[in-house]
Amino acid sequence: QLQLQESGPGLVKPSETLSLTCTVSGGSISNSSYYWGWIRQPPGKGLQWLGSISYSGGSFYNPSLKSRLSISIDTSKNQFSLNLRSVTAADTAVYYCTREDKSSSDYWGQGTLVTVSS
Amino acid sequence: QSALTQPPSASGSPGQSVTISCTGTSSDIGAYKYVSWYQQNPGKAPKRIIYEVTKRPSGVPDRFSGSKSGNTASLTVSGLQTEDEGDYYCSSHAGTKVIFGGGTKLTVL
Numbered sequence: 001q002l003q004l005q006e007s008g009p010g011l012v013k014p015s016e017t018l019s020l021t022c023t024v025s026g027g028s029i030s031n032s033s034y035y036w037g038w039i040r041q042p043p044g045k046g047l048q049w050l051g052s053i054s055y056s057g058g059s060f061y062n063p064s065l066k067s068r069l070s071i072s073i074d075t076s077k078n079q080f081s082l083n084l085r086s087v088t089a090a091d092t093a094v095y096y097c098t099r100e101d102k103s104s105s106d107y108w109g110q111g112t113l114v115t116v117s118s
Numbered sequence: 119q120s121a122l123t124q125p126p127s128a129s130g131s132p133g134q135s136v137t138i139s140c141t142g143t144s145s146d147i148g149a150y151k152y153v154s155w156y157q158q159n160p161g162k163a164p165k166r167i168i169y170e171v172t173k174r175p176s177g178v179p180d181r182f183s184g185s186k187s188g189n190t191a192s193l194t195v196s197g198l199q200t201e202d203e204g205d206y207y208c209s210s211h212a213g214t215k216v217i218f219g220g221g222t223k224l225t226v227l
Contacts, residue, residue: 037216046121047156047164047207049216060214096163102170103211104154108163 002027004097004109012091012116018084022097022109029078030055035100036080038071040093041111048093052100053080087116122147122208122219129225130198138222140191140208148189152211155184155193158221159204168193200226 008020022036029036037052051061053071061069065084073080084091094113098105123141130136140147140155147153153171156164166175168184171191181196191210195202203226208219 046221047209047218049209049218052216062215100216103150103152103216104166104169104209105156105164106166106169106175108165111163 002099002107004099004107006095006097006109006112008112008114010113010115012087012114013118014088014116015086018087018091018114018116019081020095020097020112020114021079021081024078024080024099029073029080030075032056033101035060036073037098037100037105038082039096039098039105039108041096042090042093050082050084089116092116122210122217124206124208124219124222126220127223127225129227130195131227132198132200134198135194135196136198136224137192137194138206138208138224140193140210140219142189142191142210142212142217144189146189146210146212146217147186147191149213150211151186153184153186153191154209155182155191156207156209157202157204158207164207195224198226202226 003025005023012018035052038050053059068085070083094111096111097109099107155168158164167178167182171186172184183194185192206222
């Protein structure tokens with residue numbers, strides 16, 4: 001059974017970079033059929049797609065975050081990562097990593113809360 | 119890119135049917151067959167219940183069904199059960215991105 005697990009700091013200071021890693025187990029991240037994505041959910045609010053990446057490194061980003069966001073993949077570790085620069089309180093959210101199949105997320109991590117605060 | 123439009127709330131009694139709409143544009147829902155629906159319970163990650171407009175993943179009851187007409191997708195829950203309470207989100211492929219609806223809170227009365 002495929003499992004995804006987010007890891008990273010739960011607290012980030014304003015203007016700094018939010019960095020999260022998703023570790024995939026129970027399957028290979030190098031499967032060309034899928035993309036690997038990030039979705040976030042601010043407390044009490046809805047879901048926002050951030051972006052996704054293929055095993056070969058091809059990526060797509062939410063236009064509203066594109067200038068601050070980068071997603072990378074490390075097939076040797078079966079991991080992919082998110083870096084969000086210059087964060088503000090508006091970036092406080094639960095961040096989920098997912099597996100995408102034709103723009104649909106079929107597997108999700110449990111989510112990790114990241115708070116932006118000094 | 120604006121979010122897809124969903125009603126903030128919906129409700130029904132056990133055994134009844136309820137339909138949740140998700141309205142987009144000719145650039146997202148209207149252009150592609152890649153509409154998904156997710157169910158989320160408090161404190162949990164969303165769970166996919168519909169993909170590619172009408173398809174149900176293994177293990178999802180056939181009480182859940184999806185459809186699309188023009189720029190609007192719909193999720194119908196038939197034979198409502200108390201465990202169907204939760205938040206429901208639609209999403210659509212939109213070219214080089216994915217967009218979500220704002221979510222609908224379903225209450226089983």
